[in-house]
Amino acid sequence: MIHLDPSILAADFANLERDIRCVQEVGVEYIHVDVMDGQFVPNISIGLPVVKSLRKHITGVMDVHLMIEEPERFLEDFKEAGADILTVHLEATHHIHRTIQRIHDLGMKAGISINPGTPVSALEAIINDVDLVLIMSVNPGFGGQKFIPYSLEKLRQVKAMLNKARRDILIQVDGGATLDNVQTLIDAGANLIVAGSSVFEGEKTAANAKAFLELFKGCGA
Numbered sequence: 001m002i003h004l005d006p007s008i009l010a011a012d013f014a015n016l017e018r019d020i021r022c023v024q025e026v027g028v029e030y031i032h033v034d035v036m037d038g039q040f041v042p043n044i045s046i047g048l049p050v051v052k053s054l055r056k057h058i059t060g061v062m063d064v065h066l067m068i069e070e071p072e073r074f075l076e077d078f079k080e081a082g083a084d085i086l087t088v089h090l091e092a093t094h095h096i097h098r099t100i101q102r103i104h105d106l107g108m109k110a111g112i113s114i115n116p117g118t119p120v121s122a123l124e125a126i127i128n129d130v131d132l133v134l135i136m137s138v139n140p141g142f143g144g145q146k147f148i149p150y151s152l153e154k155l156r157q158v159k160a161m162l163n164k165a166r167r168d169i170l171i172q173v174d175g176g177a178t179l180d181n182v183q184t185l186i187d188a189g190a191n192l193i194v195a196g197s198s199v200f201e202g203e204k205t206a207a208n209a210k211a212f213l214e215l216f217k218g219c220g221a
C-alpha cells in the first residue's frame, strides 16, 4: 500500500487549517509536519505551539519530521503536541538507540532519517528498532528543491536491507517528489511519499493530491 504524505511546509502558513482540510477531503491520510531549528538545518519552520494547534485539524496520522539538533530534548513535548510518528535524524543525536527507545516508550511510532550524504549502511544497527526509514532525497531545510537521483539507489538499498531483516515497515522518501518521478520512487521501494510543492499549489491543491492518489491505486494501493 502506497501513501501520500503532503508536507505542509509548502502550504499557505496563514491558512494551514484550510489547506489540511483540502487534502484530507480528497482522501489523504497522512500529514507531514517539518520542524526545523536553524541549527541542524539552515532554516526555521514551526515549533511546538503550532504543531499542537494543527493536531486538532488532522484527522489521520500526524507525521512529524524533526530537523533539530539533539531531538531527545523534546520527545515528551512532541508527544504532548499529538505526534503519531516522530522521525529523528541519525546525524542529529549521539544516542540514536536511546532516542528511538524513548519515542516508543512514549507511545509514538519511531522513524529514522538520513541526509543525502549519509550512507544507508549507517542504518544497519538500528533498522530492527524503527517503524519507518526516511531517505532524504534533497538536503533538508527547504521545500521545492530538485530530487537527488542517487536517492533511488539508497531506496533500493534500504528495501534490500529490510527484506533481509524480514521487516515490512514504512519506507519514506522526502524531497523533490513529483507526479512525474513518483513511480520511480515506488519502484525503488518507497511506500510513504512526502510531497510539498507538488501538492500545495493554491487552487490546484485538491487536484494535485487526487492525481497522486489515483496513480497510487494502480500500484496496488
Ligand SMILES: O=C(CO)[C@@H](O)[C@H](O)COP(=O)(O)O
Pocket: 007, 009, 010, 032, 034, 065, 067, 138, 139, 140, 141, 142, 143, 144, 145, 174, 175, 176, 177, 194, 195, 196, 197, 198
Ligand atoms: O523535510 C523537508 C525539507 O527539509 C520536506 O518535507 C520538504 O518540505 C519537501 O518539500 P518538496 O521537496 O516536496 O517541495
Ligand SMILES: [Fe+2]
Pocket: 007, 032, 033, 034, 065, 174, 194
Ligand atoms: Fe520533511
